[in-house]
Amino acid sequence: MTAILKDETFIKFRDFIYEKSGIFIPDTKKYFIENRLGKRLEEKNLNSYDDYLYLLKLSNDKEEMKVLFDKITTNETFFFREVKQLEVFVSCEVPKLIAKKSTPSLKIWCAASSTGEEPYTLAMMLMENPKTSALKFEITASDISDAVLQKAQTASYGQYALRNVPDVYLKKYFKLNGSTNYVLAPAIRSKVKFTQINLLDERRIKAMRDIDAIFCRNVLIYFDKKAKIKVVENLYEALRPGGCLFIGMAESLHDITRLLKPAVMDKTVVYQKV
Numbered sequence: 001m002t003a004i005l006k007d008e009t010f011i012k013f014r015d016f017i018y019e020k021s022g023i024f025i026p027d028t029k030k031y032f033i034e035n036r037l038g039k040r041l042e043e044k045n046l047n048s049y050d051d052y053l054y055l056l057k058l059s060n061d062k063e064e065m066k067v068l069f070d071k072i073t074t075n076e077t078f079f080f081r082e083v084k085q086l087e088v089f090v091s092c093e094v095p096k097l098i099a100k101k102s103t104p105s106l107k108i109w110c111a112a113s114s115t116g117e118e119p120y121t122l123a124m125m126l127m128e129n130p131k132t133s134a135l136k137f138e139i140t141a142s143d144i145s146d147a148v149l150q151k152a153q154t155a156s157y158g159q160y161a162l163r164n165v166p167d168v169y170l171k172k173y174f175k176l177n178g179s180t181n182y183v184l185a186p187a188i189r190s191k192v193k194f195t196q197i198n199l200l201d202e203r204r205i206k207a208m209r210d211i212d213a214i215f216c217r218n219v220l221i222y223f224d225k226k227a228k229i230k231v232v233e234n235l236y237e238a239l240r241p242g243g244c245l246f247i248g249m250a251e252s253l254h255d256i257t258r259l260l261k262p263a264v265m266d267k268t269v270v271y272q273k274v
């Protein structure tokens, strides 16, 4: 039997998800909860959404919270997404960051990395560019969803995720595994460390300090203004002075922060911590 999501339960669910993740579900998207969580009720043998909410809230079931995050997040990503920004970072921003440092090494954080395509693309581009190929760098890639992080660590991708990968990269860094899947080379995989971080979890974010560059792309769109302000404050604290932040091409920090100064480079906005 399909459970009915009552309006008052939807509001409670929506508020709970918002409080825990910053993800804001508008009133018009009740179907979002039904589509994403309806099946979970059946899997857990629960009769109602109220029972599921009770399980999440009152039994403090940490494993079920992980399942909830996996279900409610939208994890669309692909290699070489919004590549212009990444080119600006590698060619223009990295040389500037390095010039200001006593040791030529960089700490990069992909703060909503989904299944890994973004941090792996960055690692490949840094290895390939003559200006940065000798550079020491480490990339921390994090996400709220454990399921995507597990997938990222297998570093195995289908053709859809690889659709924008230039041939030269495909040949050099990927190995065909079976008929349709490609596995990424260990030299790139070893540059990226994955860990679970909720962008609203101040305690976890406090462990991220002195970062040279943060990529937090295509996630702010799921938050409301209040959550965006909180997240950007957290990211600001994680950056070292002189460090920079990239958000998605369709996103903006207008009205969100005055701490980070936008600079336009080659039609790309880079937010700098001065």
Ligand SMILES: C[S@@+](CC[C@H](N)C(=O)[O-])C[C@H]1O[C@@H](n2cnc3c(N)ncnc32)[C@H](O)[C@@H]1O
Pocket: 021, 022, 023, 073, 074, 075, 076, 077, 078, 081, 111, 112, 113, 114, 115, 118, 142, 143, 144, 145, 148, 197, 198, 199, 200, 216, 217, 218, 219, 222, 248
């Ligand atoms: C659309 S993907 C973007 C992936 C990649 N940055 C890109 O631009 O291709 C958004 C990711 O943000 C993650 N996310 C959503 N809310 C989050 C939160 N509160 N903390 C950390 N990650 C979150 C989702 O799990 C999802 O994998």
